[in-house]
Amino acid sequence: EFLESCLPVDWEEAGIQVRGFVGNPSYTRHNRLGQYLFINRRAVVSPIISRAVREGFGTTIPPQRFPVFVLHWELPQFDVDVNVHPQKKEVRLRDEEEVIRIIRKAISQSLRKKEEPKILSPKPYVSPNFFQKEYTSVEIPPATVQEPVVTYTVKEEIVHPEFDFTELTPKQLGPRILNTISGFILAEPEEGGIIIIDQKRAHHRVLFEKMKAHSEAQAVQTLSLPIQIDLTQVEADAMREHLLLLESLGFGIREFGKQAYMVDAIPQSFSNNDIQTMIKNIMEDLREYPAATEYVAIRERHLASIASRGTISSSARLSLTEAQELVRQLWDCKDFGQCPQGKKIWVCLNNEKIRELV
Structure with missing residues (x-):
């Protein structure tokens, strides 16, 4: 069902690569369970990135709904700190505002490329x-x-x-x-x-x-x-x-x-x-x-x-x-x-x- 409702994401800027898929605005959930994030091939959790993806959808999804996504990030190693969580699941980003700007832009571009x-x-x-x-x-x-x-x-x-x-x-x-x-x-x-x-x-x-x-x-x-x-x-x-x-x-x-x-x-x-x-x-x-x-x-x-x-x-x-x-x-x-x-x-x-x- 996700594959039939997903949009490709492929964006590169400032040494950061974002690739993967997001569900279209009609395919959302009431929680964040459908969100999968990988940074430098490591499965991680990042509330900052999750929120930025949601903001990238703007007003195309209702306020209390959450997008579904599978995103792979490639960032310079010095931009990521994986030592903030005992199991190295949660990460801290050195330049959060830059990452948020890029992910919002990547999601916005994917939405614009939807088949019309x-x-x-x-x-x-x-x-x-x-x-x-x-x-x-x-x-x-x-x-x-x-x-x-x-x-x-x-x-x-x-x-x-x-x-x-x-x-x-x-x-x-x-x-x-x-x-x-x-x-x-x-x-x-x-x-x-x-x-x-x-x-x-x-x-x-x-x-x-x-x-x-x-x-x-x-x-x-x-x-x-x-x-x-x-x-x-x-x-x-x-x-x-x-x-x-x-x-x-x-x-x-x-x-x-x-x-x-x-x-x-x-x-x-x-x-x-x-x-x-x-x-x-x-x-x-x-x-x-x-x-x-x-x-x-x-x-x-x-x-x-x-x-x-x-x-x-x-x-x-x-x-x-x-x-x-x-x-x-x-x-x-x-x-x-x-x-x-x-x-x-x-x-x-x-x-x-x-x-x-x-």
Whole structure:
């Protein structure tokens, strides 16, 4: 079962080689029992690497699920300390942040290489009745929008003004749209069969990636009065070690003495009610997670929750042009296979599978 659901990993960078397999986002477990790690041909345990693999999947798997993997690492001997465990099962890595960066990149690249349906160039033929209804409806006077008609184009144009219809190539358009039904888009892959797309999950992924790009543009709020934070020695050491990370997340922090820091800006999405407590809580988390990448995952879960509130209805029926635009935006996403909650967005049924179902 694992072999049918796995993705190959093959990455080399900075003298470090990573090879093996990871389960695809649909093949996960509720614990870490399916995780096997080898470093320099020795079976080991590394919570740091396990967490980094999970983070490499981003929002493509649900928060409480764990990926399955078999990974072989080749690292320079001086980068690995195997003497931290009596049976030499657990290892300590000399440069944990570099290893985490590489494994996240390796997993991300493997996910991007997942086989996707081939794009089918639009053909002249369409479903005549549905297509005619779609375009003749545009001529209906605005007042008819209030009538309970089955003309979905006019209704949905009001609900979704953000769709931008432009002339695009077949590759940019994504799979050719065949039809739409309430909640779903039906498209055609090149090899035949049909792609069934959940429009609500597709829209969730599109909105999430737009919001993520916006948040990474450093939306910050400047404090009218800078706040001095007094830290313990341990907290101050953690602050000093992870200052660049905090700045990348939108915090404006500068050293103001041996164990004191001045905060003059925080991320736009954070509350400024009790900044001192917030900073101390962050320092506590950074001490627990030396690689400090968990905050990226927390931010992504927060964005996913916000994006879910703005998605289109699961019962609405899109016009063909709206469906094509949504699919175009979905196929433009980094992760277009799963929504930010880790649920599958689409399934592809080939002709053989369809015959089995009929």
